[in-house]
Amino acid sequence: MTAAVEKTNLLGMPKSKLEAFFESMGEKRFRATQVLQWIHQRGADDFDQMTNMSKALREKLKLVAEVRGPEVVYDETSKDGTRKWVMRMDSGNSVETVLIPDGERGTLCVSSQIGCSLDCTFCSTGKRGFNRNLTAAEIIGQVWVARKAFMPFEPNGDRPITNVVMMGMGEPLLNFDNVVDAMNLMMEDLAYGISKRRVTVSTSGVIPALDRLGEVSDVSLAISLHAPNDELRNQLVPLNKKYPIADLLAATRRYLSGLPDKRKATIEYTVIENMNDQPEHAHELAVVLRGLPCKINLIPFNPFPESDFRRPSMNATRRFQKILNEAGYITTIRTTRGDDIDAACGQLVGRVEDRTKRSQRYIPVQQMTP
Numbered sequence: 001m002t003a004a005v006e007k008t009n010l011l012g013m014p015k016s017k018l019e020a021f022f023e024s025m026g027e028k029r030f031r032a033t034q035v036l037q038w039i040h041q042r043g044a045d046d047f048d049q050m051t052n053m054s055k056a057l058r059e060k061l062k063l064v065a066e067v068r069g070p071e072v073v074y075d076e077t078s079k080d081g082t083r084k085w086v087m088r089m090d091s092g093n094s095v096e097t098v099l100i101p102d103g104e105r106g107t108l109c110v111s112s113q114i115g116c117s118l119d120c121t122f123c124s125t126g127k128r129g130f131n132r133n134l135t136a137a138e139i140i141g142q143v144w145v146a147r148k149a150f151m152p153f154e155p156n157g158d159r160p161i162t163n164v165v166m167m168g169m170g171e172p173l174l175n176f177d178n179v180v181d182a183m184n185l186m187m188e189d190l191a192y193g194i195s196k197r198r199v200t201v202s203t204s205g206v207i208p209a210l211d212r213l214g215e216v217s218d219v220s221l222a223i224s225l226h227a228p229n230d231e232l233r234n235q236l237v238p239l240n241k242k243y244p245i246a247d248l249l250a251a252t253r254r255y256l257s258g259l260p261d262k263r264k265a266t267i268e269y270t271v272i273e274n275m276n277d278q279p280e281h282a283h284e285l286a287v288v289l290r291g292l293p294c295k296i297n298l299i300p301f302n303p304f305p306e307s308d309f310r311r312p313s314m315n316a317t318r319r320f321q322k323i324l325n326e327a328g329y330i331t332t333i334r335t336t337r338g339d340d341i342d343a344a345c346g347q348l349v350g351r352v353e354d355r356t357k358r359s360q361r362y363i364p365v366q367q368m369t370p
């Protein structure tokens with residue numbers, strides 16, 4: 001008996017890699033253009049659908065390649081229109097993807113890792129531990145599944161996904177190459193054609209990877225800051241002990257100044273009652289951010305069972321916002337969306353076969369999915 005040959009999954013290949021793949025098969029590079037459109041614009045996963053290629057080529061492809069997306073195990077729409085998918089990535093692991101419609105705009109929140117190896121104290125993903133990085137196919141596969149859910153599109157109809165934020169489970173900059181490949185597909189005209197300004201990486205501050213990103217990409221940037229000084233940030237984002245605030249903001253400046261256009265970074269600030277929500281924190285933040293082209297997004301903390309933190313009152317959050325606005329910063333408060341289906345920021349948990357043993361410290365046994 002011959003062993004089954006592992007087929008190459010074409011789903012996660014950006015144009016350059018698909019071209020190289022066809023060349024290695026002795027085929028013309030322009031086949032990549034056709035295949036990209038079939039897979040990403042028309043949602044095809046069967047080579048027989050690709051009718052502008054000869055039958056012989058399709059048969060040849062079937063022997064060595066496949067288009068394999070994640071399996072949807074759960075798909076629910078919140079009463080506010082937010083839609084959440086749970087996608088199985090392998091036998092023991094799944095991740096969550098959320099689509100947030102808002103007028104003309106549809107923002108898809110995409111996961112980059114199964115769990116997260118960092119351990120921010122206010123984040124439920126972190127509490128579940130970490131299993132592995134997602135492949136490029138598993139990352140773009142989330143966009144592929146979400147887009148397919150709206151096919152066929154109405155002619156001249158609204159596009160369901162206009163923006164992508166890498167703000168689901170995981171730290172995207174710790175899965176650098178796969179995240180970059182997937183984001184290139186998001187921006188590729190032959191695939192999803194989303195503008196570079198509307199694809200956003202969110203990071204808790206992995207400085208060397210942020211500098212590398214500046215060399216290969218020009219997507220938009222969100223920095224998860226959450227505190228105006230190192231003492232407080234060390235408690236919330238343990239990575240801060242390695243990459244403190246001043247260095248992180250300097251790296252943010254470098255990234256922005258390397259972009260071909262003028263753009264602002266988004267500073268994310270999860271507001272937690274009696275932790276980082278006091279007026280003096282807002283004043284200190286205004287000083288720390290001075291001179292950085294940025295806008296500030298306040299995210300009222302979303303509670304989850306294993307956390308003792310609390311969401312601040314709307315008054316406290318508005319008072320915080322007002323101080324920053326008066327200091328000259330465009331500051332918005334993120335409205336909580338989809339919390340009736342646990343789809344809000346920081347509530348995404350999926351199913352993680354934890355390799356770090358961290359989850360045992362935090363999650364009661366009966367609550368872990370079998």
Ligand code: SAH
Nearest residue numbers: 123170171202203204224268301302345346
């Ligand atoms: N690892 C990346 C991206 C995923 S987290 C990062 O940290 O930036 C996406 C955003 O959700 C971050 O700004 C994070 O701080 C925020 N978040 C995490 N847990 C939250 C919670 N419980 N309530 C509100 N926001 C939360």
Ligand code: SF4
Nearest residue numbers: 116120123126170204
């Ligand atoms: Fe990881 Fe981001 Fe959650 Fe921190 S906030 S544990 S970096 S997913």
